[in-house]
Amino acid sequence: MLILGIESSCDETAAAIASSERSVRASAVLSQMDHAPYGGVVPELASRAHIRAALPVIENALDQTGARLRDLSAIAVTQGPGLVGSLLVGVNLAKGLAYGTGLPVLGVHHLEAHLFSALIDSDLEPPFVALLVSGGHTELILVHALGDYELLGATLDDAAGEAFDKVAKLLDLLPPGQLVMGGRAVSASAEHGDPTTIRFPRALSGRDTLDMSFSGLKTSVLTYVNSLRNEGGQEALTAATPDIAACFEQAVVDVLIDRTMRALKSRCIDRVALVGGVAANRRLRETLAEAAETIGARLTVPSIALCTDNAAMVAAVGAHQFAQGSGGGRVDEGYDLDASPRLSLPGLQASRPA
Numbered sequence: 161m162l163i164l165g166i167e168s169s170c171d172e173t174a175a176a177i178a179s180s181e182r183s184v185r186a187s188a189v190l191s192q193m194d195h196a197p198y199g200g201v202v203p204e205l206a207s208r209a210h211i212r213a214a215l216p217v218i219e220n221a222l223d224q225t226g227a228r229l230r231d232l233s234a235i236a237v238t239q240g241p242g243l244v245g246s247l248l249v250g251v252n253l254a255k256g257l258a259y260g261t262g263l264p265v266l267g268v269h270h271l272e273a274h275l276f277s278a279l280i281d282s283d284l285e286p287p288f289v290a291l292l293v294s295g296g297h298t299e300l301i302l303v304h305a306l307g308d309y310e311l312l313g314a315t316l317d318d319a320a321g322e323a324f325d326k327v328a329k330l331l332d333l334l335p336p337g338q339l340v341m342g343g344r345a346v347s348a349s350a351e352h353g354d355p356t357t358i359r360f361p362r363a364l365s366g367r368d369t370l371d372m373s374f375s376g377l378k379t380s381v382l383t384y385v386n387s388l389r390n391e392g393g394q395e396a397l398t399a400a401t402p403d404i405a406a407c408f409e410q411a412v413v414d415v416l417i418d419r420t421m422r423a424l425k426s427r428c429i430d431r432v433a434l435v436g437g438v439a440a441n442r443r444l445r446e447t448l449a450e451a452a453e454t455i456g457a458r459l460t461v462p463s464i465a466l467c468t469d470n471a472a473m474v475a476a477v478g479a480h481q482f483a484q485g486s487g488g489g490r491v492d493e494g495y496d497l498d499a500s501p502r503l504s505l506p507g508l509q510a511s512r513p514a
């Protein structure tokens with residue numbers, strides 16, 4: 161079995177080839193540069209860049225394995241959620257390639273792909289709790305089995321990655337003309353700061369909830385930045401930036417770890433996975449590893465390349481779907497697949513009684 165995965169839901173164009181849900185043979189990712197002067201992703205530019213990049217990226221993934229299109233078993237593509245124009249490029253390309261080669265096309269949910277990133281090259285088995293932290297989502301999901309998901313908690317407002325991105329802008333950490341992920345920029349600055357100097361709020365802490373909130377934290381950083389600038393000017397702000405970054409990062413990490421530990425304890429689960437773009441954050445990876453160890457839970461964290469958007473995780477879900485379909489039923493051709501910007505996670509149910 162060889163599955164080609166294609167990912168184009170936001171601003172990464174990616175292709176990968178998997179031979180099973182745990183084994184990825186090749187992976188290629190191209191991050192877009194075109195948005196840098198605008199300080200954020202411009203949907204129209206993203207779609208155009210996907211069109212330019214998609215075929216070369218797919219060829220690159222195929223070349224890495226020596227496989228050709230005719231050697232594939234199926235083509236898996238991110239169907240949603242995401243930017244509709246970006247999704248359409250991947251979905252239509254996948255359908256075109258599939259139709260031309262007679263292969264089936266499989267639609268993949270972006271969040272399910274992030275969940276599957278924890279399986280690649282690992283022996284993690286359900287049940288496990290996944291802390292899924294990305295630019296658009298912050299969720300605690302109990303994976304009862306592959307395809308059977310329970311939502312334990314989620315952010316009530318901003319996603320953790322979104323908060324990182326906004327704070328990166330506030331602190332002026334995104335140099336014009338260069339494409340740097342906001343979270344990575346904050347985290348790099350935080351390395352030089354002291355996380356104990358400013359006490360930013362940890363919303364909902366101490367309450368009996370697995371939900372989270374980051375918008376108050378972001379406002380609190382904004383207020384702090386404004387008052388510092390008013391009192392001491394830009395110089396004072398520049399000098400304090402690493403401390404602000406470190407204290408903000410610590411506040412996000414504290415909230416995420418508190419809810420994750422609560423989730424594990426309340427459901428008596430001893431396996432936890434950290435996935436999504438924010439899972440690339442060093443402080444979060446290290447602190448969660450320590451916290452998991454204190455309660456005897458086993459933590460699985462994918463490599464950094466598998467945390468931020470990639471197609472390896474899409475190919476992994478495709479491999480799982482294909483194996484299930486070919487073993488237990490018919491694999492549909494899928495030529496009527498459509499991009500679905502607000503797709504909900506298949507198999508996800510609201511919290512069940514513990």
Ligand code: KG4
Pocket residue numbers: 170293294295296297320321322324325341342343344347436437438439440441442467468469
């Ligand atoms: O999963 P992802 O690549 O795309 C989405 O599905 O959203 O996540 C992107 C998010 C961005 O908000 C980015 O700032 C954040 O992940 N991120 C980080 C780090 N690297 C990427 N956040 C904190 N620390 C990092 N090192």
Ligand code: ZN
Pocket residue numbers: 270274294295436437468469
């Ligand atoms: Zn993502």
